[in-house]
Amino acid sequence: GAGVSQSPSNKVTEKGKDVELRCDPISGHTALYWYRQSLGQGLEFLIYFQGNSAPDKSGLPSDRFSAERTGGSVSTLTIQRTQQEDSAVYLCASRSPGTGSSYEQYFGPGTRLTVT
Amino acid sequence: AQSVAQPEDQVNVAEGNPLTVKCTYSVSGNPYLFWYVQYPNRGLQFLLKYITGDNLVKGSYGFEAEFNKSQTSFHLKKPSALVSDSALYFCAVRDNTGGFKTIFGAGTRLFVKA
Numbered sequence: 087g088a089g090v091s092q093s094p095s096n097k098v099t100e101k102g103k104d105v106e107l108r109c110d111p112i113s114g115h116t117a118l119y120w121y122r123q124s125l126g127q128g129l130e131f132l133i134y135f136q137g138n139s140a141p142d143k144s145g146l147p148s149d150r151f152s153a154e155r156t157g158g159s160v161s162t163l164t165i166q167r168t169q170q171e172d173s174a175v176y177l178c179a180s181r182s183p184g185t186g187s188s189y190e191q192y193f194g195p196g197t198r199l200t201v202t
Numbered sequence: 203a204q205s206v207a208q209p210e211d212q213v214n215v216a217e218g219n220p221l222t223v224k225c226t227y228s229v230s231g232n233p234y235l236f237w238y239v240q241y242p243n244r245g246l247q248f249l250l251k252y253i254t255g256d257n258l259v260k261g262s263y264g265f266e267a268e269f270n271k272s273q274t275s276f277h278l279k280k281p282s283a284l285v286s287d288s289a290l291y292f293c294a295v296r297d298n299t300g301g302f303k304t305i306f307g308a309g310t311r312l313f314v315k316a
Contacts, residue, residue, distance in 0.1 A: 117302060128208075128308035129246075129292060142303055177246065181302075189234055189253060189296075191304065193246040 090194035092178050098200045099168055107163040107197045111180030118161050124174040168201045204229050206295050208307035215283045216315050223278040223310045225293030235276040236294040283314045
């Protein structure tokens with residue numbers, strides 16, 4: 087079946103502009119995560135959504151970052167007034183509900199954001 | 203607070219030799235532990251997990267990992283390395299106290315030489 091998809095695959099923007107990054111999770115997956123991977127760095131947790139529960143926003147680095155998940159499916163990560171330090175690969179992952187095989191996350195290909 | 207440490211930035215091994223990629227963790231409750239792999243120009247892929255049960259877990263591509271509670275470690279191993287195993291490996295941990303937040307290590311780059 088279809089995996090996690092993200093768009094755009096690459097985004098170049100000027101400093102100060104707003105950007106929106108999109109994630110389409112695997113159908114039926116109720117949990118959705120956003121991570122940031124900077125060059126040479128590990129994965130930095132940003133935010134996660136679980137069903138209709140309030141999202142865990144504890145990883146968002148500043149109030150310029152926000153995310154929504156509409157209808158329990160598609161998610162959008164918005165970065166306002168982008169800065170050069172926001173340049174990174176933004177990864178989305180989803181996880182199925184329940185137990186057993188549901189613990190692991192399935193990752194999308196990422197969006198490479200470059201702020202000039 | 204949860205944390206994961208991967209003490210080696212890079213591991214070099216000759217093809218055919220055994221490999222170990224180290225990981226230690228810290229969580230409040232009992233851990234759920236994972237290894238993921240990122241091949242060049244490809245997305246992150248799940249390799250294996252420890253949730254409960256046997257301390258030695260087997261995963262994809264011949265990899266295995268051993269959970270050691272006393273040493274709070276979850277080292278990734280493979281008896282015989284392949285050149286195609288060269289990739290970036292991430293250890294991750296989630297505690298089982300109710301939250302779903304998963305913390306990833308900084309990653310270890312494995313280089314297998316022919």
